[in-house]
Amino acid sequence: MPAIRVALIGTQFMGRVHSHAFHTVASFFPLDAPPDMTVICGRNPERTHAMAERFGWRESSLDWRKVIARKDIDLVDVATPGDTHAEIAIAALKAGKHVICEKPLANTAAEARAMAAAAKKAGTVNLCAFNYRRVPAIAHAQQMIARGDLGKIYHFRARYLQDWIMDPEFPLVWRLQKDRAGSGPHGDLNAHIVDLARFLVGDFFEVCGMMETFIKQRPVVAGDGELGRARGGKAKKMGAVTVEDAALFLARFKNCALGSFEATRFAAGRKNHNTFEVNGSKGSLVFDLEELNVLKYYNCADAATERGFRTILCTDAGHPYAGRWWPAGHIIGYEHTFTHEVWEVLRAIEGKTTVKPDFEDGSRCQDVLNAVERSVVKRCWVKV
Amino acid sequence: MPAIRVALIGTQFMGRVHSHAFHTVASFFPLDAPPDMTVICGRNPERTHAMAERFGWRESSLDWRKVIARKDIDLVDVATPGDTHAEIAIAALKAGKHVICEKPLANTAAEARAMAAAAKKAGTVNLCAFNYRRVPAIAHAQQMIARGDLGKIYHFRARYLQDWIMDPEFPLVWRLQKDRAGSGPHGDLNAHIVDLARFLVGDFFEVCGMMETFIKQRPVVAGDGELGRARGGKAKKMGAVTVEDAALFLARFKNCALGSFEATRFAAGRKNHNTFEVNGSKGSLVFDLEELNVLKYYNCADAATERGFRTILCTDAGHPYAGRWWPAGHIIGYEHTFTHEVWEVLRAIEGKTTVKPDFEDGSRCQDVLNAVERSVVKRCWVKV
Amino acid sequence: MPAIRVALIGTQFMGRVHSHAFHTVASFFPLDAPPDMTVICGRNPERTHAMAERFGWRESSLDWRKVIARKDIDLVDVATPGDTHAEIAIAALKAGKHVICEKPLANTAAEARAMAAAAKKAGTVNLCAFNYRRVPAIAHAQQMIARGDLGKIYHFRARYLQDWIMDPEFPLVWRLQKDRAGSGPHGDLNAHIVDLARFLVGDFFEVCGMMETFIKQRPVVAGDGELGRARGGKAKKMGAVTVEDAALFLARFKNCALGSFEATRFAAGRKNHNTFEVNGSKGSLVFDLEELNVLKYYNCADAATERGFRTILCTDAGHPYAGRWWPAGHIIGYEHTFTHEVWEVLRAIEGKTTVKPDFEDGSRCQDVLNAVERSVVKRCWVKV
């Protein structure tokens, strides 16, 4: 089978991670052929060119429409801000491409539904890039739950806590503007834990939430570049923060489990604290992204006096993905989840498997987020 | 000053803990005189007599009304199930006694308000026994927040998770019957974390919650004794569980902080997991009752590369209560919180201090719980 | 059976803990009769009298010889500094008393042997008060090892780290003077972990160690009272520290397991870090006194992908001692180990059990410590 030819749209944080994944996947995971890193596409010529050099893209481009129109592209990877996902991804699907799209699938449920419909019509491989499903510990948790190790699920509680905009002098970057970002931590962080909930527990039935913007005005900066550069900017004037700083909600799943969710950028000391706990009739699981190689497991069937949460280091040959890397005890990091993700997509294109979460999953996640938003407005419970 | 003469009503779990506290307080804490353990009162003659012997009560009694009527009693400690609190405590207050009452103050907000009114009228020392305010780590957390170490509070999230009734064969004890217990983990566990929230963050503004009973029928047992005995009983027939198994809610505080609360008896592996996290503009605090000597603290003012949650072992001479016990590093346990509590009450009776949480606090806590219950029925947000 | 009549010699830290144990043991542990707290004996009249009041001793005395000579004493508890143990304990044994003696049994191996011989001759109940054998987690560890859960033992590594004399201004208290204390952390802390090693692994075969005194001169204080008071003293002149600040050694056990031991008072941040790890052919155990309710356990027989150290909260009804206190999840503290210890001694006197570690164990522990001291001088391995 010939190499799969890839075009990546996006050169920022996600552009970097996806580039690295394509650059390294074949070193560790079996593929008929390594992916062909055909072209990377961005708006800033200098940056796009530099990214191509750093990660080994053969070409760079400034026009995503032209890229999509190319015949020599099999897979389009959309790693741009959320307000552009629908347009690019739908165009790529219409052009018959396989498509990876960064999460959240879209800024609105309507866009997400259109994308899922386009994906269904296209019939190509499509993935909404909720990379945390590819953390070995989480993939293993899913397998344990699926095979019944936890019994009936009673509770799922998840939080995704960060603290990077606590400083009131932190500027009004695009992520704090509703028209660009769609929302704040709700779409950025809750999207992740809602997807994990769907992965681990199942579909949502109803939700009820609350949101708050703690710091309502921030310094405006010229440009809307990456955070690093934005921070350095001299603030001339103040502008309104139009997204929430925190979003919490309660949920009931279709299988009657109870859920509790929280996303915030105002939890001092929590850098990337994506954590969940699942309680079932036979045991419990606990995860924290800041220790992503670890899964904690309580097994009710252990002897009463030897029972306790086990700290499982998910680096064994038998753990999902882990055996492809290093011997037991040698931990992996954040970006490996993207390598796993890209591998799954490439294998699906090779026809060896199907891949999830697809655009339909991305759209259903968006439906949950959307229901939460409506519940916030209505101040009551809302069916998903 | 003469010894303070104490009558304890109740001989079960709380009866044991309070007895131990009165028996040991003067060994470690300065008092004008040790308390006089005058009389313990219960319904079961054998048990009550045995308790008197074990803990050094001078007399035992089977009639709380007679006990309260005695002239030689200064302090009445009510450690009975919640449905009897109002009657006993109000009678004691009317008799001019100082009163300790176990939490929750009452099974209903109306009863609680009547008790607070009676306490106000009596003008004697009164305490609602939320003992966790007397954990050194929590008392220290309160001092840190009060002096501004955390800055403006953004988030308070608390959960109180247990797993002791997960077995469907666990019998229908009084704690699972609404007429006796008032509620399930809501009054039993959420009461504690609501009180801690009021202690640490301040008054509630509005709440929105959900509840669920996972196991709706359980074996009926004769008698309604302690759990240990109940477990052994041969179940003849099934009866309806009339309290919830889990209760979650979101909250907004008057100072605009956001709150998230959860109590359940269905979290496998969590034995007494009363945990909270407070995030403020200057730092964060984390606590877990299963490691009750530890307070975790993140200080935003630490150097960027040396910043991290500190694991503070609250056994230093400078920590609240701790210096009265052992040298640094020698941990204390659950029951010490009651010793601290009893000491505070005795000092207040000696006139050296006032004591909180009083019946007014207990009543306000009940108002929050009550608002949650209404929100569950109305399926929307409710003002406290 | 009539009450066992107790005399306690010693009014400092250990005097306090032992007093509390006698004062509370009958509230929680079954005995034919509560102990009769007949007399406490110290050198400082005021302090001794106050201790009697605080803990309920019926009399106080300033002359241990007179106390031992009394007919109405069954049990003598020696809680004085190590240089006085042999004289008092041997006298008590000769008087036909049951004897508890604080650890280390003596300051020298010769004294310890004399004490063991006297105990053997007396035939009364005798205990060397290594209280950590009575931590539920450690007692449980011993049971697990004894029943073969760990298989063949390969490694035992233990450290007992503290930091309370790191300040060079900390004064030259009696614990830093060889003639009074016998040694520094070697006899104070290594004694504990050597006893635990004997309890958990078995007898020592050979050892090789090193010692160091980091701060060789310290301010002299008047009196040699408790640390608290000493700290406040105005230092007039400097004196030589005549004990070590740290003592490390390697060991080989008779069963071929390898051991590693360390005691220091110069480990910044370690308050009472008495920790060990046992590795056997079937699993491992880890303990840390600063979390004394927890035992960590790795079971090689768990499924490969669900294997990890379990954090066992040793508060279950099935754990040693724990069921006598509170429900699962309600932790106990440092002093409870003494309550357990006193209970074991009283039961042994009641004739219901025998009790260990006895004076023979105390003497053998001293032999190990002594062999380490000789190895330090000879700079090579020494047989125990």
Next chain:
Amino acid sequence: MPAIRVALIGTQFMGRVHSHAFHTVASFFPLDAPPDMTVICGRNPERTHAMAERFGWRESSLDWRKVIARKDIDLVDVATPGDTHAEIAIAALKAGKHVICEKPLANTAAEARAMAAAAKKAGTVNLCAFNYRRVPAIAHAQQMIARGDLGKIYHFRARYLQDWIMDPEFPLVWRLQKDRAGSGPHGDLNAHIVDLARFLVGDFFEVCGMMETFIKQRPVVAGDGELGRARGGKAKKMGAVTVEDAALFLARFKNCALGSFEATRFAAGRKNHNTFEVNGSKGSLVFDLEELNVLKYYNCADAATERGFRTILCTDAGHPYAGRWWPAGHIIGYEHTFTHEVWEVLRAIEGKTTVKPDFEDGSRCQDVLNAVERSVVKRCWVKV
């Protein structure tokens, strides 16, 4: 500056890690030019060719002598078993190449000294690949100690515990044969922690150790390939294990700090537990490779009641290497340390810095290991 042309000798575990490092370094770290991955060299043609394909080596070779003789090679990376290091590395140095050599530098102190001499004579860039110096947390620890944050160092205690050969059926692979491997965990694991001790604390003064082989006979397998394959082999007969299974030693540093070291492959549950603790007069540091993004730090200067070990997640922009990867809170894994290492070597070749640990360091590490071996034989302390 033209690209640096690299030849890698070795295709097993270390071959994979080094290949990945060269393949990815330029994506994240600034270099004048990405390294040119010229040739990989191994003994097995199939495997060597496959490695070239997987990681992007332009050629593969079966003859390291020919490779070293090539003019178009600037840097030779020796990632073979220890018994071949001296011959290959010295040849490469004589050919004027820059050389990376895996640790331990050699199987004997004599070989190591010859290599250090050859490196000195060659004057090219040389590195002994103790990759753990490039863990951000450890590099940061070194900076903290160097700038005096810990004050005078009193204690360094390190252990490197694994459990991968505990099964008596595990076969007699080359790592268990003295003529190939030189030693067991002493050279494999103690080498690492000795190097870290030299990095963090300084030079050793004297040592005293012990060793043990727990399982003395193991099944012989045909071939001596990688463990994975060896495990599958059908054992025909038994052969003698000629290396130790565990090696422990005590040490005194030239600056008077005390050290304690242990390496074993028989610590059930410890997969890659490379852990150390440093205690100084101003604070302490703790590290564990199984959580390699974390450094624990106790600062004596913190307020007495807010003092505790800080859990520092070393993913901040200010931490060594970390800022080149992802935003704070996004952890890295094991192999990143090799990327950092390769970057340092390439920069040194570019003339921008010098690099340590060099062959001289590797030789001094070997001297320490050698002194321990002598102390084991002599059963007493030995000067390094």
